[in-house]
Amino acid sequence: MFNELLRHEGRVCWNCRLDVPQFWCIDCLGTELYCKGCIVTLHTRNPVHHIQEWSNSCFTAVSLKDLGLRVQLGHFAGDSCLLPERAFNNDFTLIDTNGIHTIGLDFCGCETAQTRTKQLLRATWFPATTIDPRTAATFRILEQYHLLSFESKASGYEFYHSIARLTDNTGL
Structure with a gap:
């Protein structure tokens, strides 16, 4: 009581x-x-x-990363990998509809693991590069920009900076 x-x-x-x-x-x-x-x-x-x-x-x-959250790709959410491989320099950036986030990310390093690019795509995160990705955009933000660009004709640059303002609103 x-x-x-x-x-x-x-x-x-x-x-x-x-x-x-x-x-x-x-x-x-x-x-x-x-x-x-x-x-x-x-x-x-x-x-x-x-x-x-x-x-x-x-x-x-x-950030959730600073609090200790690690996102494990290649396995079900909440499951751990026996051979996790941290993202390059333990520094992964994810762009989503509510801002730009630093994520504690582990790729699956198991013998049967898919490529890092494929692991990101299966998590519905589109990698910025196919070799050693350090940044990705969620499918949600890509869809949001796709629809917005039809209606407002906003450039990718303008859209990115509006998302950056959602993150900390400093305008930098």
């Missing part, structure tokens, strides 16, 4: 009810606060959501 009372005061994680909650997702429905472990687990299938951390006076943006 005491845990339930603390839960309503925001002093325990809404999911595990054990840890101190300090993270929330601005893309998920609801305003519940979660602990670090739970926010990462809850976003295994949503690695492009925006997370904010409470820092005693305000919320500040933090």
Whole structure:
């Protein structure tokens, strides 16, 4: 009963009810606060959501990669690979409809693994290059630009910069 009372005061994680909650997702429905472990687990299938951390006076943006989320390609979501291969320099960029994201990405390195390009395509991420890809765009953003270009005649450059503004709104 005491845990339930603390839960309503925001002093325990809404999911595990054990840890101190300090993270929330601005893309998920609801305003519940979660602990670090739970926010990462809850976003295994949503690695492009925006997370904010409470820092005693305000919320500040933090990436799921910085919280420890790793996206494993070549296996079902949530499954791990026995021989994961990190993306080049552990630095992978994914462009999606809600911004530009740095992702902790592992390619499958199993004996039966597909090429990195094929692993990305199967995740519905279109790689920027076919050799050692470091950047991809989701199929959703490609479809969005395709439709927008018919209606607004926006250039790819203008569209990219509008997505960049969604990320941090600095205009850089």
